[in-house]
Amino acid sequence: MLRPAFLAAALAAAFPAHADADLDALRAELKEMKSTYEARIQALETRLQKAENQSADATAKAEQAAPLPQPEPARSNRFNPDVSLILQGRYAHLEDLDERGITGFFPVDAHSDSGRGFSVDGSELVISASIDPYFRGYLNAVLEDEEVEVEEAWFQTLGLGHGFSIKGGRFRSGIGYQNEQHPHAWDFATNNLVYDVLFGEGYGQDGLQLKWLAPTDTFLEFGAEAGSGGAFPSTDRDSNGFSSVALFGHAGGDVGTSHSWRAGLSYLHAKPQGREFAGSDINDVEVVGDFSGKSRTWLADLVWKWAPNGNATEQNFKFAAEYFQRDESGELDGDLSGPYSADQSGFYAQGVYQFMPHWRVGYRYDQLFRGEVAFNGADAGVTLASLADYDPRRHSLMLDYSPSEFSRLRLQYTRDEAQQGIDENQYYVQYIYSLGSHGAHKF
Amino acid sequence: MSLSLFKSPFLRRLAGLLIAAALLPGAAHAALKVFACEPEWGSLAKEIGGAQVSVYTATTALQDPHRIEARPSLIARARSADLLVCTGAELEIGWLPVVIAESGNAAIQASQPGQFMAARQVPLLEKPAVLDRSAGDVHAEGNPHIQTDPRNIARVGEALARRMAELDPAQAAVYQARWKDFSTRWQAAIARWEKQAAPLRGVPVVVQHKGFPYLENWLGLKQVAVLEPKPGVEPSVGHLARVAAQLQATPARAVLRAAYQSPRPADWLSQRTGIPALALPYTVGGNDRASDLFGLFDDTIEQLLKAAP
Numbered sequence: 001m002l003r004p005a006f007l008a009a010a011l012a013a014a015f016p017a018h019a020d021a022d023l024d025a026l027r028a029e030l031k032e033m034k035s036t037y038e039a040r041i042q043a044l045e046t047r048l049q050k051a052e053n054q055s056a057d058a059t060a061k062a063e064q065a066a067p068l069p070q071p072e073p074a075r076s077n078r079f080n081p082d083v084s085l086i087l088q089g090r091y092a093h094l095e096d097l098d099e100r101g102i103t104g105f106f107p108v109d110a111h112s113d114s115g116r117g118f119s120v121d122g123s124e125l126v127i128s129a130s131i132d133p134y135f136r137g138y139l140n141a142v143l144e145d146e147e148v149e150v151e152e153a154w155f156q157t158l159g160l161g162h163g164f165s166i167k168g169g170r171f172r173s174g175i176g177y178q179n180e181q182h183p184h185a186w187d188f189a190t191n192n193l194v195y196d197v198l199f200g201e202g203y204g205q206d207g208l209q210l211k212w213l214a215p216t217d218t219f220l221e222f223g224a225e226a227g228s229g230g231a232f233p234s235t236d237r238d239s240n241g242f243s244s245v246a247l248f249g250h251a252g253g254d255v256g257t258s259h260s261w262r263a264g265l266s267y268l269h270a271k272p273q274g275r276e277f278a279g280s281d282i283n284d285v286e287v288v289g290d291f292s293g294k295s296r297t298w299l300a301d302l303v304w305k306w307a308p309n310g311n312a313t314e315q316n317f318k319f320a321a322e323y324f325q326r327d328e329s330g331e332l333d334g335d336l337s338g339p340y341s342a343d344q345s346g347f348y349a350q351g352v353y354q355f356m357p358h359w360r361v362g363y364r365y366d367q368l369f370r371g372e373v374a375f376n377g378a379d380a381g382v383t384l385a386s387l388a389d390y391d392p393r394r395h396s397l398m399l400d401y402s403p404s405e406f407s408r409l410r411l412q413y414t415r416d417e418a419q420q421g422i423d424e425n426q427y428y429v430q431y432i433y434s435l436g437s438h439g440a441h442k443f
Numbered sequence: 444m445s446l447s448l449f450k451s452p453f454l455r456r457l458a459g460l461l462i463a464a465a466l467l468p469g470a471a472h473a474a475l476k477v478f479a480c481e482p483e484w485g486s487l488a489k490e491i492g493g494a495q496v497s498v499y500t501a502t503t504a505l506q507d508p509h510r511i512e513a514r515p516s517l518i519a520r521a522r523s524a525d526l527l528v529c530t531g532a533e534l535e536i537g538w539l540p541v542v543i544a545e546s547g548n549a550a551i552q553a554s555q556p557g558q559f560m561a562a563r564q565v566p567l568l569e570k571p572a573v574l575d576r577s578a579g580d581v582h583a584e585g586n587p588h589i590q591t592d593p594r595n596i597a598r599v600g601e602a603l604a605r606r607m608a609e610l611d612p613a614q615a616a617v618y619q620a621r622w623k624d625f626s627t628r629w630q631a632a633i634a635r636w637e638k639q640a641a642p643l644r645g646v647p648v649v650v651q652h653k654g655f656p657y658l659e660n661w662l663g664l665k666q667v668a669v670l671e672p673k674p675g676v677e678p679s680v681g682h683l684a685r686v687a688a689q690l691q692a693t694p695a696r697a698v699l700r701a702a703y704q705s706p707r708p709a710d711w712l713s714q715r716t717g718i719p720a721l722a723l724p725y726t727v728g729g730n731d732r733a734s735d736l737f738g739l740f741d742d743t744i745e746q747l748l749k750a751a752p
Contacts, residue, residue: 130553136544161549163522213522213547219515252515257503260514305512309505311703312512357677357705404676405537406576440541443513 081129081137084436086184088121093427102193103390103420104370104381105344106277106291108200108232122149124182128439134159140182151182151204163213173203174211174223175248175266176322177301185441187318188398189412189430192348193366194324196418198297203268204231205244219252219262233295233328234270243271252443257310262443266299274333279386287384291340293330299323303443314357321349336383338376345369358402366394368418392418408432475611478521478551480529480539481508482727483590484561484599486736488528490625491604495614499524501542504729505703508534509580509675513541521546524557526610528603531560532567532587556610562587564602565595568656579673590726591658593633593740597626632737636744637662642751647693649686649718651678651700651709654725662747667693670700670708678708687715694718697750701725721746 094116101107122142131137140152154169172180178195179202191201207227214220229244230236237243246269252262274290281287300323307316329341346368354360373380373387381388394417400410414426474497479485485500492498499520502508508530511517521527521542529535543551543558550557567585574583589595604622608615644663648655651670659666668686670678678686690712698709698720706722713720723743724733732742 133552133554156544158544158552159549160547163547165545165547211547213518213545215523217516217519219519221515221518250515253519254514254516257505260512260516262515305514310503311506311510313507313510313703314705404576404580440513440537440539442541442545443515 081127082437082439084126084434084438086124086126086182086438087433087435088123088184088431089119090121090189090428090430091118092116095424095426097422097424100419101386102197102368102392102418103386103388104373104392105197105368105387106279107386108197109276109278121183124151124184126439130158131155163215165211167209167211168207170204170206171209173205173225173227173246173248173268174209174250175203175246175268175297176299176324177262177264177303177320178322179203180442184432184434187320187350187352187360187362188364188396189410189428190396190414190426192322192350192364193368193392193394193418194322194346194348197344197346197368198233198299198324198326200232203246205246206230207242207244217253219250221250223248229270229272232275233268233272233297233326235272235275237271237273243273245269258306258308260305260310260443262301262303264299264301266297266301268295268297268299270295270297272330279384281383282385284385287335289332289334289336291328291330291332293328293340295326295328297324297326305443312354314354316354318352319350321347323347332375336375340373340375340380342371342373342380344371344373360398360400360402362396362398362400364394364396364398366392366396368392388420390420392420394418406434406438475607475614476523476525478524478527480527480535481590483596483736483739484528484530484603486727487596487600487603488526488607490736491600491607491618491622492614493617493621495611495617496607504724504726504733507703509537511535511538513538513545517542518545521551522548524548524551526557526559526607527551528559528561530562530587530589532562532584532589533582534562534587556606559603559606561595561599561603562589564599565589568660569653579671580675586653586656588654589657591655591723591743592661593629593636593736594661595657596736597629597633600625600629629736632740636740639748640744643747646697646747646751647695648750649690649695649698649712651698651704654701655699655723658743664747667695670698670712677705680711683708683711683715687712690716690718696752697721697747699723702729719750721750723747 122144125141125143126139128136128138134157136156136158138152138154142149142151150170152171154167154171156167157165160166174180178186181202183201195202205225205227207225209223209225211221211223225246226242227244228236228242234244246266248264248266250262250264252260254260272295273292275292276288276290278286278288302321304319305316308314323345324347325345327343332338332340348364348366350362350364352360352362369391370389375383379389395415396412398410398412400408402408408431410430412428412430414428416424416426474495475492477485477488477492477496477498479488479498479500481502482500482504485498488496488498501517501520502511529539549555552558562584567589569586571578571581571583574581600622604618608618640662645665647665647667649668649670650666653669653671653674655666658664668689670683670686672678672682695718698712698718700706700709700720700722702722702725709720712718723746724730724739727733727735727739729739730742733739
């Protein structure tokens with residue numbers, strides 16, 4: 001709008017007035033020019049307006065054609081941690097036995113299996129979230145009658161980088177394969193004999209874990225843990241140091257698109273002090289006492305999974321096996337006292353096959369080797385019937401049906417030969433339900 | 444420059460020194476390592492990055508992205524990634540959180556620039572009004588299968604090119620130039636596909652899984668039935684029979700499924716009703732013709748046109 005006026009001023013300045021007549025002529029000329037310019041600018045403006053209207057129409061039309069809302073910012077309630085609850089229960093048809101034990105091994109006083117008939121297993125409450133850009137937090141609490149057991153409560157670093165991460169608090173140790181899995185993720189209704197005698201359910205550390213993942217295309221992970229060792233085979237020592245140290249390494253990868261694997265080797269060193277046990281002597285009289293000394297466990301594990309083209313939806317197969325060797329030496333105290341040493345081993349191997357969507361069938365074989373167990377310079381079986389020279393084993397066959405990834409129903413038959421002189425047929429019906437935002441499972 | 448120049452030992456050493464000098468002050472350019480959750484994003488990153496990126500694609504077109512295991516190989520690859528390109532919107536919720544947590548890689552953690560979620564770049568359809576698992580495998584943020592609309596690919600690509608430039612400023616010009624080139628060709632292709640697909644507007648179709656809302660929205664296809672009674676729930680024969688009966692009243696012209704899905708439900712229905720079953724590639728690599736993003740839509744449109752009246 002300023003332009004014609006400016007132009008006129010400039011022209012006026014450029015032509016100094018010599019005579020009035022000249023000036024009048026010039027003024028007339030200028031006036032004409034001005035009006036021409038104004039007309040042209042007006043025409044241009046109308047055209048511009050028209051074009052603008054047209055493009056607005058086009059945008060409106062485009063918006064109509066794709067009635068899509070705009071991307072929404074993440075909702076504020078996403079700050080709430082992920083919460084999930086796992087309901088588990090079972091019906092067990094077992095024989096009427098006074099007691100169940102695993103002959104040749106010290107019993108682990110942890111989660112003793114619920115009894116016969118219908119029972120509700122611990123309900124797992126899991127809460128997890130990022131704490132801030134640097135840490136993640138996780139809680140797994142098991143709710144049982146009149147008690148809440150904190151299975152895991154830890155933080156993990158997110159931002160160390162270079163493949164490093166630190167976990168601290170109470171956590172399932174990274175040793176072995178099944179150790180980090182909670183019972184709802186097991187492929188069978190009951191635990192295997194290996195974990196039964198090694199840890200009861202799984203080994204939990206109260207301490208710190210440092211893990212490092214190598215920068216290679218093949219998965220190579222190394223970890224070290226130090227903990228106060230409150231759980232079997234360790235004990236809380238009421239000391240400032242660590243009484244449980246674990247080291248582990250895992251390797252893994254794919255073979256083609258259909259196969260994947262992971263293998264590992266782990267070592268757990270514990271220094272139990274006054275670790276209580278109960279057993280029976282050869283006259284079937286109960287004997288109680290405790291063990292102090294060193295406990296060293298080696299674990300080797302292998303997992304192999306197959307799914308056609310890597311698509312596990314229709315069919316898939318999983319093989320898992322773990323072998324352990326544990327050697328303990330120290331002193332027994334209590335009803336019996338004297339030097340004690342044990343060199344024991346065992347393994348389990350299992351295969352689970354999903355033959356059609358939702359349906360899986362699996363078989364597991366557990367075998368323990370009682371090995372050398374010496375007490376007071378003689379075979380421990382001479383004094384303690386519960387440590388008799390016997391190799392426990394178990395066969396389990398299961399069929400499960402998962403209507404969705406949040407529910408599972410399972411039937412299991414187990415031929416249990418864990419206790420000397422008793423061959424028991426066990427039948428289980430189990431349910432596992434997962435409510436809420438159930439997190440992803442590990443491999 | 445002629446290669447024979449380098450036959451002289453002196454020149455070869457000089458060249459070696461120059462290369463070393465170029466490498467030393469950090470001017471060295473290591474390829475941007477991209478971990479793509481799905482093949483479409485892997486392809487898109489390659490289109491934008493060209494030789495400047497090395498792309499690892501975590502899944503194939505024959506795998507159900509909902510149901511992948513957090514395999515050790517994925518964790519190992521995520522460990523060294525500079526940029527993670529995934530769909531998001533809970534599509535990978537069953538495995539990606541473990542992969543990221545176990546990777547020990549600070550760059551790809553949530554809300555880091557190295558974590559790029561495609562679903563954040565586009566408006567999502569089918570946001571559930573009520574969140575309840577009784578409705579099946581629903582995604583709280585909306586339907587995550589955004590890659591079946593090429594306009595979404597363009598939206599994601601634009602944001603991805605910006606993100607790649609941000610992470611690798613030395614090559615920013617390359618990414619922008621390559622993106623511009625791709626974008627021009629892509630827009631032309633969209634215009635071509637839309638023209639070809641004009642007869643598909645309003646064509647009624649049946650889908651096996653609710654995985655095609657973006658494709659339907661783009662081409663104006665009309666979804667008249669879903670084979671899965673609920674998302675992620677396998678159709679039973681009873682349910683399929685009901686769908687078949689329903690289709691007598693409201694006929695459809697095609698049954699659509701993704702390449703990774705079981706052919707059984709769609710084929711069963713196809714045999715019963717005579718409606719052709721189409722296995723759409725769904726993503727890059729879904730069939731031989733869908734070897735890149737252009738091929739993906741060329742093949743999709745061509746297959747769909749078989750169903751056009």
